[in-house]
Amino acid sequence: MAHASAIDLIGIEKRFGDVHANKDVTLSIARGSIHGIVGENGAGKSTLMSILYGFYEADRGSIRINGENVVIRSPKHAIALGIGMVHQHFMLVDPLSVLDNIMLGAEGGWRLAPAASSLRAKFKRIAADYGLSVNPDAVVADLPVGLQQRVEILKALVREAQILILDEPTAVLTPDEADHLFALLRVLRDEGKTILLITHKLEEIMHVTDHVSVMRRGALIATYETAKTNAAELAAAMVGRPVLFNIVKGAAKPGKERLVIDHLTICDGHGQERVHDLSFAIRAGEILGLAGVSGNGQSEVLEALAGLRAPKAGRILMDGVDLVATKSNPSERRAMGLLHIPEDRLKMGLVSSFSAAESMILGFQSDDDLGFGPMLDPARVLQNAEDHMRNFDVRPQTPHLKTAKFSGGNQQKLVLAREIEHHPKVLLVGQPTRGVDVGAIEFIHKRLIALRDAGVAILLVSVELSEILSLSDRIIVMCDGRITGERTPETTHERDLGLLMAGVKDHAA
Numbered sequence: 001m002a003h004a005s006a007i008d009l010i011g012i013e014k015r016f017g018d019v020h021a022n023k024d025v026t027l028s029i030a031r032g033s034i035h036g037i038v039g040e041n042g043a044g045k046s047t048l049m050s051i052l053y054g055f056y057e058a059d060r061g062s063i064r065i066n067g068e069n070v071v072i073r074s075p076k077h078a079i080a081l082g083i084g085m086v087h088q089h090f091m092l093v094d095p096l097s098v099l100d101n102i103m104l105g106a107e108g109g110w111r112l113a114p115a116a117s118s119l120r121a122k123f124k125r126i127a128a129d130y131g132l133s134v135n136p137d138a139v140v141a142d143l144p145v146g147l148q149q150r151v152e153i154l155k156a157l158v159r160e161a162q163i164l165i166l167d168e169p170t171a172v173l174t175p176d177e178a179d180h181l182f183a184l185l186r187v188l189r190d191e192g193k194t195i196l197l198i199t200h201k202l203e204e205i206m207h208v209t210d211h212v213s214v215m216r217r218g219a220l221i222a223t224y225e226t227a228k229t230n231a232a233e234l235a236a237a238m239v240g241r242p243v244l245f246n247i248v249k250g251a252a253k254p255g256k257e258r259l260v261i262d263h264l265t266i267c268d269g270h271g272q273e274r275v276h277d278l279s280f281a282i283r284a285g286e287i288l289g290l291a292g293v294s295g296n297g298q299s300e301v302l303e304a305l306a307g308l309r310a311p312k313a314g315r316i317l318m319d320g321v322d323l324v325a326t327k328s329n330p331s332e333r334r335a336m337g338l339l340h341i342p343e344d345r346l347k348m349g350l351v352s353s354f355s356a357a358e359s360m361i362l363g364f365q366s367d368d369d370l371g372f373g374p375m376l377d378p379a380r381v382l383q384n385a386e387d388h389m390r391n392f393d394v395r396p397q398t399p400h401l402k403t404a405k406f407s408g409g410n411q412q413k414l415v416l417a418r419e420i421e422h423h424p425k426v427l428l429v430g431q432p433t434r435g436v437d438v439g440a441i442e443f444i445h446k447r448l449i450a451l452r453d454a455g456v457a458i459l460l461v462s463v464e465l466s467e468i469l470s471l472s473d474r475i476i477v478m479c480d481g482r483i484t485g486e487r488t489p490e491t492t493h494e495r496d497l498g499l500l501m502a503g504v505k506d507h508a509a
Helices: 045-052 075-080 099-102 114-127 145-158 174-191 202-208 230-239 298-306 330-336 345-349 378-391 410-422 436-454 464-470 495-503
Strands: 005-016 017-029 034-039 060-065 068-070 081-084 163-167 194-198 210-216 219-224 257-267 273-283 286-293 311-318 338-341 426-430 456-464 474-479 484-487
Touching: 005 045, 005 194, 017 045, 017 210, 017 230, 034 045, 034 174, 034 230, 045 163, 045 436, 045 464, 068 145, 075 081, 075 311, 081 145, 081 298, 114 286, 145 174, 174 194, 174 202, 174 495, 194 202, 202 230, 202 378, 202 456, 210 230, 219 230, 230 436, 257 298, 257 456, 273 456, 286 436, 286 464, 286 495, 298 426, 298 456, 330 338, 330 426, 338 410, 345 410, 378 410, 410 436, 436 456, 436 464, 456 464, 474 495, 484 495
Parallel strands: 017 219, 034 194, 034 210, 081 163, 163 194, 286 456, 286 474, 338 426, 426 456
Antiparallel strands: 005 017, 005 060, 060 068, 210 219, 257 273, 257 311, 474 484
């Protein structure tokens, strides 16, 4: 008789030094189901999935796959057991073709031509069966993110995965692409495959899962039948208190134009135009939301405004001063009150090998209140970190801890604390809650609204349409480096914005 569970995790324990990442976790996942795993940043869900996929070995506990005890020592072993994983940051080699990426690690010997021919036929058959049309000869770097995700899923299916782990799979998708993904997951489930879905988006959990497990501080808190719970109950279980989903805010009181973007054209690092003749303005005391699928010019806009990328043409005016003509650098712009929370906190916002205290003074290390002349005062640097960590509820509140040791959400709070506590006049915010749990999202949103009410001009770049709609006073949408429409939250909805993100200009909201 077939075992009813595809996966049984029994008493899983994992420590990293003093951090108790998984505490006696016991969990069964039914075969042929979609099972959600939710929890705050640092709750232990990624560690648990990494143990299942062979990135880590548990310190204690056991794993059963289809009723058989297994010890999974590597991802290669996990794949051999029928486990596939689609990571939030795709594990693809950009310069290679789709087929080459599918074949990596599954070459089947030194004679590549026969293996490639066989794999091509299998790839085309599976892609057709599941409606996942992708050109096997396309270069991955040339594919939009939605198609890159298809490649990751196809890679797992070609390798005959019966258990599929998806980590934040809709982080870079449009609403239509997300709907297509959910339809695919239901098809896979109905064929008997088992899906594990890690996401911070509780509306997705409610929409697509059969069961959902909540983790908090390394422990499994509860498992629910999705049809018998709701997002509010799940959020409260995750953070240990009720959570406010829709931020309460008063009407904006916009003042003078703080930042004016005038016919701005920007090229990428290869000299290709990514932003074309862009014009808009942001007023003091308002949040302007900039929506769009990742890769449509928003990143280049943030970098140009922050002084990290010189535009090809156009002007950037802050309080009437042309930042392009004066060739002001990022330090000079920061001194003027133009501060930046970058989209990628680890690449541009923090130094992972630094302590939290050191990361929290980046860009401000010359401030008089941190030392004497060119010399930093360690006591003042430490006190600065302690104050900011307390004000922004960073966990753990340990200034000496390496930045890399903090969860993604707490790393985000380190960046937010550093920038916000320096009293910006204009704040550029890129993906403020990417990979952040519901409790931290609520905290971050409240801080941004408080800044707006204090008269700060905020440019919010986010792929999360619910975030754009909740926080923005005005919304502009970009596609392929151009503005495709402007809306207010009261006159639009997610589907309307999704069409604009896809480049469909001429339609009514």
